[in-house]
Amino acid sequence: MAHHRLLIVVALALLSGSVFAASPAAVPPAAMPAGQAAAFDALYRRLDNTEIFTLDPAQVQQRLADLERLLPRNDNARLLHYQSMRCSWGFNDARQQLAYADDGLRRAQAVADADAQIRFLYCRGAAREQAATSVAALQDYDAAIALARRQENNHLLADGLVARGSVQSLLGEQGHAILDFLAAQGLYEREGLKDDAESNLFNLAVAYRRLGDLDKAMEYLKQSEAFAESINDHYGLSATLMQEAYWYENQGRSTEALDMYQRALAVAQKQPSPDDIAAAHLGMAFPYIQQRRFARALQMLDRAQAEFKAVGDVSNDDMIDLRRGQALAGLDRQAQALARFNRAEAGIERSGNLRYMAKLYQARAATQQALGHADAAIADLQRYIDTTETIDRTNRSQQAEVLRFQFDSARRDLENRRLLAEKSMQEHQVAALLEARRWQWTALLLGGLLLALLGSLVVRQIARTRRLHILASTDALTGVANRRHVERFGSEAIVRARDTGQPLTVVTFDIDHFKRVNDARGHLAGDQVLARLASACQDALRQFDLLGRLGGEEFMVVLPNTRLEQALPIAERLRMAVSSLNLSDIGGELAITISVGMAELKPEDADLKALLHRADRALYRAKAQGRDCIEMHA
Helix, strand or coil: CCHHHHHHHCCCCCCCCCCCCCCCCCHHHHHHCCCCHHHHHHHHHHHHHCCHHHHHHHCCCCCCCHHHHHCCCHHHHHHHHHHHHHHHHHHCCCCHHHHHHHHHHHHHCCCCCCCHHHHHHHHHHHHHHCCCCHCCCCCHHHHHHHHHHHHCCCCHHHHHHHHHHHHHCCCHHHHHHHHHHHHHHHHHHHHHCCHHHHHHHHHHHHHHHHCCCCHHHHHHHHHHHHHHHHHHHHHHHHHHHHHHHHHHCCCCCHHHHHHHHHHHHHHHCCCCCHHHHHHHCCCCCHHHHHCCHHHHHHHHHHHHHHHHHHCHHHHHHHHHHHHHHHHHHHHCCCHHHHCCCCCHHHHHHCCCCCCHHHHHHHHHHHHHHHHHCCHHHHHHHHHHHHHHHHHHHHHHHHHHHHHHHHHHHHHHHHHHHHHHHHHHHHHHHHHHHHHHCHHHHHHHHHHHHHHHHHHHHHHHHHHHHHHHHHCEEEECCEEEEEEEEHHHHHHHHHHHHHHHHCEEEEEEEEECCCCHHHHHHHHHHHHHHHHHHHHHHHHHHCCCCCCEEEEEEEEEEECCCEEEEHHHHHHHHHHHHHHHHCCCCHHCCCCCCCEEEEEEEECCCHHHHHHHHHHHHHHHHHHHCCCEEEEEEE
C-alpha cells in the first residue's frame, strides 16, 4: 500500500460510526469569537502539513470537529477547504467517499476555486483506487496535476505527482513512477517542505523494490521507518513495515516477512486502521503458503476479505482470489484452486498489473498440470514466460530512463551553477567598470561587451539545442537511431519514394537467443553485446542507410532507393558482420547470430507499419528456418 497524506485515504474507525454533516453546524454570530477565521486557518495549516499523521482516529475526528466549529458563517471558500480535508480523512467507506468527492468537486468548479478542485480530485482518485481500480484513478490525478501546474502551486503539484507515481508503480511502470517521485522530491525541497520530502522516500523505496534494486529500496525503507517513528506517524510506519515484509518475501525469506507483517499488524491495531489491518492479514497469507501452512493462509485470507468488505474496498479481491487459489492448490483441492485462479484473472487483467499476471499464470499452470490439462498448462506457462520477458524488458528500459533523468538533472544543475558563477563574475566586472569610468565611451564599450556576451550565450544555446536534438533521436545504449527517430525517417522515406517513384526496402533483425546471453552472463554483458553489434552493423551499411533500435534486441534498417534484390547483399553483410564479432572479452566462447527479414515497399502498403509488418513476417520465417539466415517477403 502506498502511503501519502492526501493520496491514500486511511479508513478511520470513527467513534460514532458516522461521518460529519455535509455542512458545518450553524453558530450564532454572537457566539463567534474574534479572530475565528485566523484560528481556522492556523488549524487547517497544521493539519494540512504533518500533524494529522500523528493522531489516532479519535483525535482525527476531534480535530475535524474543531475545524468545523471554527468555520466562519457564510464563508464558502473555507467551507470548501474544510470539506476537502474531510473528504480525505473522514470516511471509512470508499463508495461514500467517492460520492462526497463528486459533490465537492462540482461545488468547487461552480465557484472556480482551483485549490479546492485539486484537493477534491485527489480525494476522488484515492477513493477510486479502493472502490474501483488503480487505473481509474489516473484520470483524476492527471487532471489535478494539470490544474496545479496552471495555478503554479508547487505543493499540490508535488502531491499529485506522488499520487500518480504510486499508481504507475503499482501497474509496473517503475521508470515513470520514479521520475514523478523525483520531480515531487525536488518541488518539496524547493518549497522547504522537509517532512513531505521525507515521506516521499517511502514511495521511492516501493518503486525501487519493484524495479529490482533491492539495496536502494531497503536503504530508503529504513529512512522512511525512522522518519515515521520520529513524528509518530502510525499510518506511515505500518505501510513501511508492510513494504519491508514484501522485501523479505521477494527473496523467499518467509520467516522474516512474517515477522514484519506481525509488526505492521500491531501498529495498525493500535490506531486502529481497518484497511491496514486487512492488508497485513492479506500479506501474511503468502509467507504461510511458502511455509506450506496452507490452512493458516486460508484463515488469513478469510479475515482480510471480511475486513476489506467492511470498508468497501474491492481493489484487493483479485489478489485474495490468487492467494486463495495457491493455498487450495497446496491442499490438493485443484478444481477449487482453478476456479479461484480464473476468477482472479479478470480483475488482474483489468488492473494491468503484469507482476500479478505472471504470478497467476505460473500458479495456474501447475494446477492445470495437476488436473491433467496439459494443453492449458503449456499455454499458461507460455503466458508466464512472455509476461516475465515483458517485465524484464520494461525494467531494463525504465532503469535506463531513470539513469538518463538523473544524468540530465545533474548536468543541468552543473550548467546552472556554472552560469550563475559566470553571471556573478560578470556583474562584479560591470560594477567595477561603472564605478571606475563614468564617461560615455566606457558605457559604449560596456554595451559592446554585453552584446558580445549575449551573442556568445546565444551561440552556446544553439549548440546545446543541437546536442539535445541528437540525444533525443539517439538510442542511449547503442548510439544508433532510437525507435522514434528511425520510424520517422522510414515514414518520410516512404513519402519520398512514392513522390519520386524510387524503390525502398526495410530490413528487420534481432539477436538469436539473446535471453540466454542475459541469463548466463548478466544484463551488463547483454548491453555490451548490443552496443558491439550496433557498431558492427553501422559499419556494414551505406552512408545514406539508417540503422535504428526498436527496443530490446530488435533493430530495423531503412534502405532508400534500394530494391529487394539489391538489399540482399547488404543484409548478408549485416549477418556476416554480427556472426564474425569477437566477443571473447565479454564471455569466453560467446558468439551471436541474427535472423533477418526483408520487405520492399509495395503500392498496397498503407504506411511504414504495414511495410514493417511484412518484414517482420519474413523475420519470423527466418527464425522458423533455424535462425542465422535471411528471408525476404515477396
